Amino acid sequence: MSVRAVIFDVYQTLLEVGPPPDDADARWRALWTRLPGNTPPPSLAAFTADCEAVIRREHALAREQGVAWPEVYWPAVTVAAAPALRALDPSVLDDWLFAHAQLVRTVRLDPHAGDVLRRLASTGIAQGIASNAQPYTWRELEDALRTVGLDGACFDPALRFWSFEQGFSKPDPHVFRLLSARLRARGISPDETLMVGDRLDNDVAPARRAGWQAWHLGRAGPVTVPGGSGDACLASAARLTVPESGECRRDDRTTGSGEVSGTKPAELVGDWQALDRFLARVVEGYPFAANQSTS
Numbered sequence: 001m002s003v004r005a006v007i008f009d010v011y012q013t014l015l016e017v018g019p020p021p022d023d024a025d026a027r028w029r030a031l032w033t034r035l036p037g038n039t040p041p042p043s044l045a046a047f048t049a050d051c052e053a054v055i056r057r058e059h060a061l062a063r064e065q066g067v068a069w070p071e072v073y074w075p076a077v078t079v080a081a082a083p084a085l086r087a088l089d090p091s092v093l094d095d096w097l098f099a100h101a102q103l104v105r106t107v108r109l110d111p112h113a114g115d116v117l118r119r120l121a122s123t124g125i126a127q128g129i130a131s132n133a134q135p136y137t138w139r140e141l142e143d144a145l146r147t148v149g150l151d152g153a154c155f156d157p158a159l160r161f162w163s164f165e166q167g168f169s170k171p172d173p174h175v176f177r178l179l180s181a182r183l184r185a186r187g188i189s190p191d192e193t194l195m196v197g198d199r200l201d202n203d204v205a206p207a208r209r210a211g212w213q214a215w216h217l218g219r220a221g222p223v224t225v226p227g228g229s230g231d232a233c234l235a236s237a238a239r240l241t242v243p244e245s246g247e248c249r250r251d252d253r254t255t256g257s258g259e260v261s262g263t264k265p266a267e268l269v270g271d272w273q274a275l276d277r278f279l280a281r282v283v284e285g286y287p288f289a290a291n292q293s294t295s
């Protein structure tokens, strides 16, 4: 089965997420002084806790309304949690919240993602995003792509799902139905679409249920998969099946040729190099990868 569209998760897939910077508290106090007025700054932890309380209320309200997997709009959450932010114009608030986001964790482009994105772009294949995200996410991704000479234009604007824009999030099946409908308008069927993500619950399982192929991205070395059993989940291009329970096992029906076998869409697992080799087999025109091997 060929692949004609690739949809990427963002966090812990395209972007690595690391711990907060060492000077986060000092930078937080400096950031707070940019607000009008002289409100004393809460601690960074207290601000986070206040925001989480708002999120719990928003989620509960949305679920009462029938939204199974709600998503909040972060600027509204923060303004509700910290009224001092109300004085900021929306664009200034966006800048302020981007700066805040860099204090609670660090992000950088996965060292191998740029090569794969560049090779995919050279084929003209449709590339998109399915991300549980907030307004700062796109800026984080574009900044990261710029470090390797890429930009966000490689992702089709109509194939970018940002949860904050929709009010619901992965693993809601509507995420995948929405993207499937837009792909179908381009003549691309679900089984020609590959989801690439780090989460079985948010990326792999719902993509599979939508009839997509799904690549479970692991880091170099063994991949820990909930319910998995050691060697069956090593970071190679081995095909695995993941039943609805999330249990992971090797699919002995597969041939190792990169082709999907059986009646269900295949789930694939491995690191970026393994994904690179897989794409070389299933994407028409994909450049031969320097690290390609059949082992």
Ligand SMILES: [Mg+2]
Binding pocket: 009, 010, 011, 012, 013, 197, 198, 199
């Ligand atoms: Mg992720």
